[in-house]
Amino acid sequence: MDAVRDLHPGYFAFVMATGIISSGMSALGPSWLSRALLAIAAGGLVVLGAALLVRLALFRANVAADVRTPERVFGFFTIVAALDVLGVRLAAAGHPLATAILSGLAAAVWLVLTYGLPAWLLVGRAQDSVLGGVNGGWLLWVVGTQSISVAASTMVSAWRSQSALLATIGIALWSVGLLLYLLLVSLILLRWLTIPMTPEALGPPYWILMGATAITVLAGADILRLPATLPVRQAAGGFVEGFSFAMWAFGTWWIPLLIVLGIWRHVGHHWPLTYEPPLWSVVFPLGMYSVATLTFGKAAHLTFMGPLARFMIWVALAAWLLVATSFGVRSASRRCSTDGRRGQPAPG
Numbered sequence: 001m002d003a004v005r006d007l008h009p010g011y012f013a014f015v016m017a018t019g020i021i022s023s024g025m026s027a028l029g030p031s032w033l034s035r036a037l038l039a040i041a042a043g044g045l046v047v048l049g050a051a052l053l054v055r056l057a058l059f060r061a062n063v064a065a066d067v068r069t070p071e072r073v074f075g076f077f078t079i080v081a082a083l084d085v086l087g088v089r090l091a092a093a094g095h096p097l098a099t100a101i102l103s104g105l106a107a108a109v110w111l112v113l114t115y116g117l118p119a120w121l122l123v124g125r126a127q128d129s130v131l132g133g134v135n136g137g138w139l140l141w142v143v144g145t146q147s148i149s150v151a152a153s154t155m156v157s158a159w160r161s162q163s164a165l166l167a168t169i170g171i172a173l174w175s176v177g178l179l180l181y182l183l184l185v186s187l188i189l190l191r192w193l194t195i196p197m198t199p200e201a202l203g204p205p206y207w208i209l210m211g212a213t214a215i216t217v218l219a220g221a222d223i224l225r226l227p228a229t230l231p232v233r234q235a236a237g238g239f240v241e242g243f244s245f246a247m248w249a250f251g252t253w254w255i256p257l258l259i260v261l262g263i264w265r266h267v268g269h270h271w272p273l274t275y276e277p278p279l280w281s282v283v284f285p286l287g288m289y290s291v292a293t294l295t296f297g298k299a300a301h302l303t304f305m306g307p308l309a310r311f312m313i314w315v316a317l318a319a320w321l322l323v324a325t326s327f328g329v330r331s332a333s334r335r336c337s338t339d340g341r342r343g344q345p346a347p348g
Contacts, residue, residue: 070133211285
């Protein structure tokens with residue numbers, strides 16, 4: 001039960017990473033690999049969902065501690081994104097009802113988090129400032145918001161009677177997510193410039209700086225593929241296309257800088273590169289960048305994006321395999337150490 005008690009709030013990024021790579025492989029890679037990853041993502045969602053329910057029932061104090069920790073609390077938005085990423089993949093597999101159910105659950109969780117967390121940050125905190133706790137994980141708020149936008153646009157083709165409502169929701173949340181990104185990136189840069197950076201603080205969640213731009217681009221591309229006859233599509237189409245390209249360019253700009261910061265952390269300061277749950281927050285942005293680049297390239301007729309997307313999906317898959325392998329090695333090591341302690345004779 002220790003694993004359930006200490007479950008990281010951002011662990012649903014495993015489902016996000018696996019689901020988005022499955023989507024990429026569905027379009028670019030072997031179909032059997034896409035289906036295998038889809039099954040793993042679905043299984044992961046069931047296991048993590050059950051663990052979360054048990055944690056809420058038996059370890060509420062630990063959950064409350066995560067909620068009070070600025071560095072961890074936004075990890076709960078991975079629940080929203082995991083439900084939506086898997087739902088969108090199931091829509092592509094011909095299961096729109098499953099998409100609607102998962103997206104409905106995601107929307108309910110998003111509503112609780114998107115108003116509960118800012119309220120806590122404003123009036124419920126015990127300390128004077130949370131600026132020291134700002135990190136890339138805060139951008140999961142953007143990722144969760146844009147994931148609902150993607151799901152809403154995806155469901156338009158299956159629920160045409162509600163196309164105007166779904167399109168409006170999709171474009172409205174895309175706009176909210178865009179403004180949230182600009183706001184939160186400003187806070188992150190302020191933290192970088194005012195608080196000394198340490199290797200411990202500069203962890204994997206900072207890759208969400210790129211991942212949040214990528215899912216914003218994907219949401220924008222899905223909006224561009226909505227029926228042009230919809231009034232909200234006509235009103236926002238040009239703005240969405242232009243800003244989506246700007247976000248794609250900015251996300252691409254982030255990649256070399258994030259690599260340099262990773263070298264500074266692990267090579268310059270010898271920080272051990274071992275498994276930790278936030279590593280899935282590195283895998284997800286890589287997969288999302290590939291899918292977003294491919295989808296936006298098709299929607300905006302930018303042919304140079306296709307080869308880049310094909311390259312990045314294999315980079316994402318390689319990262320997924322590395323993180324999954326390191327997780328397996330750590331789990332086996334812990335199991336062996338636990339069995340060894342059980343096999344030791346009792347003292348005295």
